[in-house]
Amino acid sequence: MPEDWNRALAIVAHPDDLEYGAAAAIARWTAAGREVAYLMVTRGEAGIDTMEPERAARVRQAEQRASAAVVGVEEVEFLDHRDGVVEEGVALRRDLTAAIRRHRPELLITLNHHETWGGVNWNTPDHRAVGRAVLDAAGDAGNRWIFTDLADRGLEPWDGVRWVAVAGSPQPTHAVEVAQEDVDRAVASLAEHRAYIGALSDKEPAEYAREFVTGVMDMLAGQTGGRRAVAFQVYPRG
């Protein structure tokens, strides 16, 4: 996994998307002094069956901020796209381009944009739309003749994105080895999504989170020589 970078921006559809895998790598990076910011395209308001959207949006934003803080991420932003019906297209690319130009990251992180998680587990429309738009916006951000109104507002082109790393991809190309303390922080980070987990599972959030996070890593262990790691599909640029 590329290590010669200072700033990353993680762009995903929903609160919790990073905590189901990528957070252990993010914990390791922030501990090493790198800056990572989060941008959620929605507020996750359609994610809890038993909670109406207006309240769910508030609860899930708070859970996401707490979750980010556990892995050393202080900046968490939310766009106003509707949870569940995110449309891949120019409007989304424009919003992501603006964010990339503001943050000026060398590394973009997103979640699986493929049709499945591998095999026959179909991915959700929001994940597909956002992941593909992140890959597109990495280029848009560097072109001054796309979204010229952004440049007029002072958002100068940023052609410095060198990689887009896709977490949860069924076709991983790279892996970040993580230590026990990174795994522990990733577990604590996922466990902050208390209301969300409470609606999904009867388990305690901490127990649910540990089973999930270590379960994903154990599945990958065959490919990493038994070491704990977070896998990404990396698209290099330039």
Ligand SMILES: [Zn+2]
């Ligand atoms: Zn999601």
